[in-house]
Amino acid sequence: MKIELSIKRRPRELPYSNIIVPMGSIIISLIVSDILLVLSGVDPMVFFIVLADSFLSFSSIRYAIPLILSGVGLAIAYKANVWNIGAEGQILAGALAASGVALFYIPPDMNPVTAAVVLYVIGFSAGAGLGLLAGILKARFNVNEVLSTLMLNYILMQIVNYLVYGPWRGVREYGYPRTDIFPDNVWLPQLIIGDMRTTVNIPTLAISLIIPFLMYFLLFKTKWGYEIRVVGSNPNAAEYGGINTGKVIALTMIISGGLAGIAGVGEVLGIYRQLIRAERVSAGFGYTAIIVAWLGKLNPIGALIAGYFIGVLVSAGYTLQIISRISYGAINVVTGILLLSLISLDFISKYKPIVKVVR
């Protein structure tokens, strides 16, 4: 007796797979994760209570902001078949550039609005520049962007850490590896409800709510979006139609890098008010954003919703750590299983697996 496994491409994706695949993978990942938590001695309901609680918390919004910004950017790049996994480094580039300018170039009497605009532009450009570097390497020399963007993450990490441990280390920080607090005219205002301060900074929140719609418009209504989608779906047809593929690669790397850069600006100016160790600035958002992009089915508005959901998961992870003494890493299990089930369900919606027992 032997078991035969084969697959067959479905003539069309399963109906409603656009909704069923993300929803199904969320449900699967939550159930599997809960089982794992129960096995490590947590009450089965705790996970769901914490999760429900996180759905309406400012902490979730705080984490959702960088995830949405980077996730939307990655969705644009992935739509063009450009596999940018360097959002982590691009967040750091934005944070680094904004911090440097905030510390050394913004005069203390500059109008806060002007300062914010200048710093967002600087952060965007830094992230975009880093993205463009990988984009040019791909378009000109056919360097695989997965490798180049991934390696740039480590380079940026080392640069940031070199600066906060070395030349930029703050004089009023008791020797901690971080810069001095920025002058308060560059602080991005945080949301205050009644007398409760939240870690949600208003301008970056506003940007992260507008950008998905803007990018949706770009992708589905403009000629650039058309080019991005043609290049992503069929590079031969793009060439055939006279679309400059190199330009499209560069454009998507600029957008995805730039949006991650803005996320980095929001982190340092809106939350920490100083540049801290790289591992804490980007905090894995750049990698988690990959899941955001896929969970949102590479649709910018989908990424907005997915970004919020993953924000909830991240926030729930921290709460879980506090109340059940489970390490924060447990939440990475959830997102990991989420990505796995997402890919598997997506596969099943496109292919039909056939299992047969032959005697």
Added chain:
Amino acid sequence: MSRGTTPQNLFFNQEYREALAYMKDISKSFYGNKALNNVSFNLRKGEIHVILGENGAGKTTLVKILAGLYSPDSGEIFLEGKKVNIESTRDAIKYGIAMVNQYPQLVEELTVADNISLSLNNVGLFNQTSKIGDKIIEISERYGFRIQPWKEIMNLSFSERQRVEIIKAIMLDAKVIIMDEPTTLLTTKERRLIYQFMKKAKADERGIILITHKLSEALEIADRITVLRKGKVVDTVDVSEATYEKLMEMMFGRTVAIHEKILKRGLGETTSRRVLEISDLSVKDNYGRLAVNGISFHIHKGEIYGIAGIAGNGQIELVEALYGLRKPVKGDIKIMGKNYWEYSKKEIKRIIGYIPDKIQDAVVLDMPIYENSILKLYDTSEYIRNRFIIDYDRAIEYSSQLIKNYYIAAEGPDVYAGYLSGGNLQKLVLAREISIDPPLIVAVNPTRALDHFSTEFVYETLYKFKETGKAVLLISEDKDEVLRLSDRISVMYEGRLIEMGRREDVDVDLMEEYMIRGQNED
């Protein structure tokens, strides 16, 4: 009358006991469209059964179900009276059903023997290609083909590749051999060999299903003919009862008279103005070999220039260089009297309407028809509003026109290109390219995936296009197509062009010799 003796049941019982393969009441829908609607079909031992039908009639769908490539929505399949469940190609092979693809799917880098042993499931862990080699020679001699088992696939001609697939079917000891339009790309001699094979296989008690759109072929080789129209069986007839006219009427539901119309028209007037002028052009292929070797020709306004040749003689490299997808190593191209480099890359795409050999390279399958219809014009003032916003309403309107005027079988402009059949994709690209109204159309095998009617339609369209004073470069593996449409003809062989002269002067036998050997044997 009791149930068992109704004429219908009697027919059913008898047919399915006799049948080698019996497909009963097969239905299959794609996205709500019924591709097959209660189709029953039976194949006897030792017969050649032709399936005839227009494009989209469902003939390929039907055999793909038998070959395990599609699963039917409803219906049953019996093999020698036993009900079977065919869910994959592996099942089909197990039951002795093999399909010879129109475009053989083989691994280029491996030898003939390797390719065949790959598909023999029971070869075990160790490579037994040496044993297979002897078997291949034995089979190829028995069926009258010559094939060397140790040659790599990439060095084989199209018809040799097809023979590999046929030998594979025999090695699998297939009782049912499905042949999907096997003779489309063959010369008369090669076609004879295929017919000879089918007759021998028939004598071995195998059953052959032959899909074709050539009525003459059906009448020549078939024992029985089943005609499909719009997913239904019109009838199954014995070849003795069939005539050309009768089959035409069965296929189309009406008699057709446009068949010979084009030939009777006059030849294109030649004017002095040259639309395309190529001199001493050399182009390399992907492996760095010289695929086009110093060729020169020109095309006038109002002229169709036909280049006939078997695939792989440099035609693709030539048109890719012409369309700006490949850099020539030497030579000049002039279009409308201007040097090639005076045009931008985008301009070239718009002054040359290009229907490529691989039609999938000219469309985006996961985009709707209306987005595909603007692939070349999406950033021109016609479709751009406010500097960068695409006017999709206009694209939808435009593509609805294309669908209507070019008889593209699609429910509407928002159907995804991926859901169109090969023939309809071909028509979509033709429609788009012609409606841009370029001075030059380059068409490579423009009717390969098309049925009789659509082929005539494409010929008409290209002809009308030329008559408006435009130029057409027709590149085709089908010499009849070249002979029928072109004003001047040449043959491409191993990167060189052999001028055959004006159509009325062409010696057809000589042309065929040149296509196969590049020279005259006598």
